[in-house]
Structure formats: C-alpha cells, structure tokens
Amino acid sequence: MSQMPKQFISVSSQEEALAQLDAHGEELQILAGGTDLMVQLQQSGQRAQRLLHIENIPGLRNITCNGVTGIGALCTHRQIAESTSLDNYRSLRQAAAQVGGWQTQMVGTIGGNVVNASPAADTLPPLLIHNARVTLVSQSGGSRAVELGRFLLGRRQTDRRHDELVSGITLARRPERGRDCYIKVGRRSATEVAIVGLAACVTPGRDGRTLEDVRLAICSVCPMPKRLYEVEHLMQGEEISEALLEEAGEIMLKHIDPIDDVRASKRYRSMVAPRVLKHAIACCIENVSGDLRPWN
Amino acid sequence: MELIFRVNGRSERLELQGHETLLDVLRNDLCLTGTKDGCREGECGACTVLVNGRAVDSCIYAAMAAYDADIETVEGLAKNAGLNSLQNAFAESGGVQCGFCTPGFLMMLTALLDKYPHPDRDLVRDALSGNICRCTGYAQIEEAVARHVEQRSGE
Numbered sequence: 001m002s003q004m005p006k007q008f009i010s011v012s013s014q015e016e017a018l019a020q021l022d023a024h025g026e027e028l029q030i031l032a033g034g035t036d037l038m039v040q041l042q043q044s045g046q047r048a049q050r051l052l053h054i055e056n057i058p059g060l061r062n063i064t065c066n067g068v069t070g071i072g073a074l075c076t077h078r079q080i081a082e083s084t085s086l087d088n089y090r091s092l093r094q095a096a097a098q099v100g101g102w103q104t105q106m107v108g109t110i111g112g113n114v115v116n117a118s119p120a121a122d123t124l125p126p127l128l129i130h131n132a133r134v135t136l137v138s139q140s141g142g143s144r145a146v147e148l149g150r151f152l153l154g155r156r157q158t159d160r161r162h163d164e165l166v167s168g169i170t171l172a173r174r175p176e177r178g179r180d181c182y183i184k185v186g187r188r189s190a191t192e193v194a195i196v197g198l199a200a201c202v203t204p205g206r207d208g209r210t211l212e213d214v215r216l217a218i219c220s221v222c223p224m225p226k227r228l229y230e231v232e233h234l235m236q237g238e239e240i241s242e243a244l245l246e247e248a249g250e251i252m253l254k255h256i257d258p259i260d261d262v263r264a265s266k267r268y269r270s271m272v273a274p275r276v277l278k279h280a281i282a283c284c285i286e287n288v289s290g291d292l293r294p295w296n
Numbered sequence: 297m298e299l300i301f302r303v304n305g306r307s308e309r310l311e312l313q314g315h316e317t318l319l320d321v322l323r324n325d326l327c328l329t330g331t332k333d334g335c336r337e338g339e340c341g342a343c344t345v346l347v348n349g350r351a352v353d354s355c356i357y358a359a360m361a362a363y364d365a366d367i368e369t370v371e372g373l374a375k376n377a378g379l380n381s382l383q384n385a386f387a388e389s390g391g392v393q394c395g396f397c398t399p400g401f402l403m404m405l406t407a408l409l410d411k412y413p414h415p416d417r418d419l420v421r422d423a424l425s426g427n428i429c430r431c432t433g434y435a436q437i438e439e440a441v442a443r444h445v446e447q448r449s450g451e
Contacts (some may be wrong), residue, residue: 007314008297008360010355013419031358039337041315051314053361101426102404103353 010053013252014137017165024140025162028052033107035100035114059166060111071285073111075175076251077123080110089171091126091180098122098184098194107250111166114148115225121257124152125199125227126182128217131172136164146172146277155223157232175213178203179287184282187263194220195264202284209239216277221269223254228258231277245281246250249274301362303328304372315362318354318362322369330370330399334428341427344400345369351427370399374407378451380405385444386437393431401427401437414445 009028012016021028031037031051040048054060060074080086099105099113099122112165113123114134132148140163148169151159162165174180180201181291184194198221203213214235219225231252238244258269303326306413321334322328322345331354332340338353345354346368347361373380379387382405392398393421397435401424408415408423417421423432431438 008358010360010363031361034358034361035338035353035356038317038358042317042336051358051360053358055361097422100338101341101353102408102423103341103344103351103426105406106350107352107357109392 007020008051008053008104009144010056011056012056013057014057014165014167017052017057018137018139018163019221020052021163024050025164028162030054030115030165032109032112033076033104034107034112034117034217035104036112038088044221055107055109069173071110071171073114073166073168074109075111077107077108077110077132081105082180088174089126089130089180091129091182092123092171094182095122095197095199110169114151114169115158115160115166116268116282117152117154118157119223119225120193120197120220121225122184122194122197124148125197125217125219126180127169127224128225128227129180129215130144130200134168135168135170136160136236137167138164143191144169149227152224174201175203175240178213180215181280181283182289183276183283185276193263194270196273196276197225198273200277200280202281203237204285205237210250211235211240214281216252216280217254218256218273220263221258222293223259223271226256228252228255240265240281240285242293245278246274249277252277266287297360299360299363300364301367303367303426303431304369305366310318312359314360316359318345318347318352318357318367320358320379321359322354322367323435324349328369332396334396335401339428341400341404342397343404346403346407349407349410351404368403368406370402373402376407382409382444383442383449385440385447387425389440389443390436391432391440397427401429405441409441409445414449415441417442 027047027050029051032055032284036253060072062072063085064070076146077096077099081093086093101219113121127148133145134147134151178201182199185196186194198218201215214229214232216231229247253270258266260266297314299312322331330414332342338356342355343355344351350367358365386392404427
C-alpha cells in the first residue's frame with residue numbers, strides 16, 4: 001500500500017477497503033466500474049477527491065440463491081442480464097440489459113447503481129418491487145441491512161455512512177405465481193437514459209379475473225425511483241378492467257408529479273407513463289395465462 | 297503515481313496524476329490515436345477498447361483501474377500479414393465510411409465474437425447498441441459481421 005498513489009487507492013480485499021473508509025471515508029469517492037462516477041468527475045471537473053478503487057475485491061461478484069437471493073455489489077449489469085439463476089426476477093434482468101450499451105453493462109455494477117441513487121437508475125424499480133435490502137459493512141459497526149426504499153433518501157443521496165461499503169443486495173422471495181417485467185421508454189433503445197422506467201410484479205387471482213397482488217415501482221419521472229403503493233392498493237384484489245387501469249394511471253400521476261427535463265416534457269411523461277403502466281401489467285398477465293387480456 | 301500495464305502485448309510504464317481516463321492515456325501518452333475521442337460520456341462507443349478481454353468505453357474508464365491489465369486497441373488487430381478477417385469484412389461490406397466509429401465497432405465485435413463465435417443478428421444488434429454510426433445506417437456493419445462469421449466457419 002505504501003507505494004500506492006494518493007489520488008487513486010486500489011484495494012484488493014474488503015478488509016483493506018473498510019480500513020481505508022474507516023480512516024479517510026469522508027475524502028474518498030468509491031470507484032467500482034466507474035461508468036457513472038467518471039462521467040460526473042469529468043463534467044464537474046472536481047479533481048480534489050481521492051478515488052478508492054474496489055473493483056478488484058474478490059467475493060463481491062457472486063449471485064447466491066440458497067433461500068434468500070443475494071447479489072454481490074460488484075456484480076455487473078451484463079452478468080445480471082445473463083444470469084439464469086435470476087430467472088425469478090426477470091424485471092431485474094431486463095433492466096440490467098438496458099443500462100447503457102454493453103460497454104457500460106460490462107463494467108457498471110449493481111452496487112454502483114444503488115449507491116449513485118440516480119433518479120433514472122434502471123435497476124432500482126425492479127429492486128424496489130422485490131423488496132430489496134442493501135447490506136452495508138464497516139470496520140467499526142460490522143454489518144447492517146436496510147430496506148432499499150429507506151436507503152434511498154433523495155436524488156443521489158443515500159443512507160450510506162462515509163465509513164461504510166455496500167457489499168450486496170438481497171431480494172425477497174418472489175410471490176409464487178407472480179410474474180414481473182421492466183418496461184423502459186427512451187429515445188434510443190439501449191444507451192439512452194430512461195424517460196420512463198417501470199417495473200411491475202403481478203400475481204393474478206386463481207379465478208383468472210382478479211389481481212391477487214400488484215407491486216409497482218417507477219424511475220425517471222420523479223426525483224427518486226419509488227414504489228407506487230397507492231396504485232398497488234387500488235388494484236389489489238380488484239377485477240382487471242379498462243376502468244381500473246384508467247384509474248390506476250390517474251392515481252399514479254397524482255402521486256409522482258412528473259418532471260420536466262431535457263429528455264422529455266412533463267406533458268409527454270404524463271401521457272406515456274399510464275400507457276407504460278397498462279403495458280407492464282398486460283405483459284405480466286400474459287406471461288401467466290397466454291392471451292388473457294380481458295381489457296382488450 | 298505509476299501505471300504499469302500491457303497494451304497490445306507491449307509492457308508500458310507511465311507516471312499519472314490518478315484521475316486520467318484510459319482514453320486520454322492511450323491517445324496522449326501512448327500516441328495510440330486509433331481509439332477515438334467521441335462523446336466523453338460513454339454514449340457513442342467510439343473509444344471502445346478491451347481491458348482483460350472486456351469491451352469498455354475508455355473515455356469513462358479510469359486508467360489506473362487498468363493497473364496490471366492487458367489492453368487491446370484497434371492498433372493491435374492488424375498483424376504482419378495485414379488486416380484481420382473482421383477488418384477485411386468491414387472493408388468488403390462497405391462497413392467503413394467516414395471511419396470515425398470503426399475502431400469502436402471493431403473492438404466491441406472482437407469482444408462479442410470471442411464469447412459468441414456465431415452470434416445471430418439480434419445478438420449483434422444488441423451488443424452494438426452502445427456504438428453509434430452516423431454514416432452506414434448499420435446495415436453494412438451487420439453484413440460485415442455476417443460475412444466474417446461465414447468466412448471463418450468456412451475455414
């Protein structure tokens with residue numbers, strides 16, 4: 001370590017990373033794949049901050065599925081997109097496959113996506129509908145797990161303390177008959193930052209007409225990706241109908257208050273988001289029972 | 297701080313500040329200007345190089361993160377015998393027009409073909425979604441890949 005340069009510290013073990021964070025956490029920017037951070041650094045021109053390069057820590061790249069599904073913080077988007085062991089979390093695989101182009105997916109990590117807390121982070125809506133928990137470790141405090149919804153405090157703000165490292169994400173078990181998907185609207189297919197990104201997990205009732213369970217989360221339309229609890233409550237247990245979907249869209253808009261920005265106007269987002277919601281629910285339902293689309 | 301790595305098989309040792317991008321180091325310190333400087337934000341793919349076999353946008357990759365790594369750039373593709381088979385396929389299919397995006401496409405495809413030697417058209421399109429070309433309309437590039445795959449399986 002003594003020979004390593006000051007502006008860029010590369011660690012090869014978690015212990016080493018935690019020791020650095022414990023001693024200098026406030027001055028260190030954690031660098032994993034860097035696909036977000038390097039852009040920010042170049043655009044803001046901030047060169048003062050020191051980089052703690054964690055990409056080479058072994059053991060944080062695993063996806064484990066014994067009871068609880070765990071995803072190491074350094075798992076890359078491409079790794080997740082191609083991981084058949086995440087078949088129960090299709091929305092997450094779909095989202096990971098749409099984070100930038102392959103170049104970004106090959107180095108960008110899920111831990112980075114979570115900690116950067118971008119309003120447009122594709123992986124966050126799928127993680128939110130699967131009740132993800134973020135595991136943080138530190139030298140002094142051991143380990144703690146926080147619900148993702150509580151971990152995300154605001155635009156690019158999280159509950160991570162300066163001495164902590166996000167080591168992984170755990171996902172709740174998917175409802176047994178639930179089917180999920182992630183729908184993204186952007187100008188270019190892959191490299192574009194989403195205008196609207198929406199994840200849904202729907203469990204159809206055994207009668208084939210009602211919605212037993214609905215989970216929804218959205219990104220890119222409001223300052224923070226978030227669960228749409230109000231819409232979920234509206235739909236839970238109800239019979240699927242055009243009227244229900246219309247009402248769901250209206251309630252969603254009331255609670256997200258779409259933003260206006262360079263990628264799209266508030267008006268466009270207000271028009272497209274309810275359609276995305278409808279489409280996402282249709283995709284989930286179709287996966288379960290073929291052509292059953294009672295609202296068509 | 298010191299960066300030691302291998303570029304196209306050759307060992308390099310450089311003195312850096314610490315925040316430099318791999319793109320700037322390749323172009324400015326090593327004069328390997330085949331790797332193009334396009335958007336500088338990981339959108340266009342013109343700066344794609346291989347780091348230990350992974351295709352990365354070198355404009356948003358920290359050079360120091362490549363410590364001890366093997367880097368391949370477009371300059372490493374052509375051997376003594378001339379252009380490699382993929383490069384020839386690009387030339388024969390008209391996959392090169394202004395040429396600015398070509399090194400990035402070649403490197404992305406090199407990584408793809410290493411992992412999937414017989415990609416179908418959908419996979420090729422998906423893998424190239426992070427590379428922008430404003431001249432060819434992509435059709436000739438797809439054709440070049442098909443030609444290359446065909447020629448190689450005929451060998």
